[in-house]
Amino acid sequence: xxxxxxxxxxxxxxxxxxxxxxxxxxxxxxxxxxxxxxxxxxxxxxxxxxxxxxxxxxxxxxxxxxxxxxxxxxxxxxxxxxxxxxxxxxxxxxxxxxxxxxxxxxxxxxxxxx
Amino acid sequence: xxxxxxxxxxxxxxxxxxxxxxxxxxxxxxxxxxxxxxxxxxxxxxxxxxxxxxxxxxxxxxxxxxxxxxxxxxxxxxxxxxxxxxxxxxxxxxxxxxxxxxxxxxxxxxxx
Numbered sequence: 001x002x003x004x005x006x007x008x009x010x011x012x013x014x015x016x017x018x019x020x021x022x023x024x025x026x027x028x029x030x031x032x033x034x035x036x037x038x039x040x041x042x043x044x045x046x047x048x049x050x051x052x053x054x055x056x057x058x059x060x061x062x063x064x065x066x067x068x069x070x071x072x073x074x075x076x077x078x079x080x081x082x083x084x085x086x087x088x089x090x091x092x093x094x095x096x097x098x099x100x101x102x103x104x105x106x107x108x109x110x111x112x113x114x
Numbered sequence: 115x116x117x118x119x120x121x122x123x124x125x126x127x128x129x130x131x132x133x134x135x136x137x138x139x140x141x142x143x144x145x146x147x148x149x150x151x152x153x154x155x156x157x158x159x160x161x162x163x164x165x166x167x168x169x170x171x172x173x174x175x176x177x178x179x180x181x182x183x184x185x186x187x188x189x190x191x192x193x194x195x196x197x198x199x200x201x202x203x204x205x206x207x208x209x210x211x212x213x214x215x216x217x218x219x220x221x222x223x224x225x226x
Contacts, residue, residue: 104156
């Protein structure tokens with residue numbers, strides 16, 4: 001079964017705190033993407049990681065792809081209320097049967113209180 | 115560059131009816147995929163089209179169908195609507211096979 005387990009499901013923190021969201025699987029992904037979604041809107045792409053061990057930074061957000069390409073993490077430094085939203089990880093498996101099919105984690109709802 | 119456009123944004127339908135949703139991908143993107151998002155199941159893959167051909171299909175009943183036109187625009191159709199079909203339907207376009215997916219704002223379908 002191609003599953004992405006995302007944790008935690010809910011996170012409520014104070015402004016200025018740091019946090020990490022994890023995305024884990026027992027199978028290998030050819031690439032993994034992180035999205036942020038606001039209520040009633042479509043997911044907005046934050047980053048794509050492709051290479052095992054890859055680390056990408058987007059301002060206060062740091063994304064890491066595991067060496068074996070089975071897991072990923074999103075770390076936010078000094079969270080701000082504007083970071084509030086649903087964070088989703090999603091990945092592609094290799095193979096013809098997986099063409100165009102993104103596997104999504106269940107999402108992490110982040111609330112940052114002022 | 116314009117983003118992915120989905121129409122309509124909101125729909126209310128009665129059980130048993132059918133519905134057609136439309137998606138215009140980013141210019142130059144030939145791959146279009148569809149997803150259903152519900153609170154209980156999250157985002158689930160419906161199908162993917164490339165150059166008017168369906169290349170992959172998720173585990174949904176045959177009531178869910180789609181097509182892609184020569185200009186890469188795509189439509190999905192749900193026939194004999196059920197209450198459980200109420201969801202946010204999302205379309206994504208990709209520049210190439212299994213590359214970054216850019217999503218539209220979605221169509222919120224409510225079946226009553």
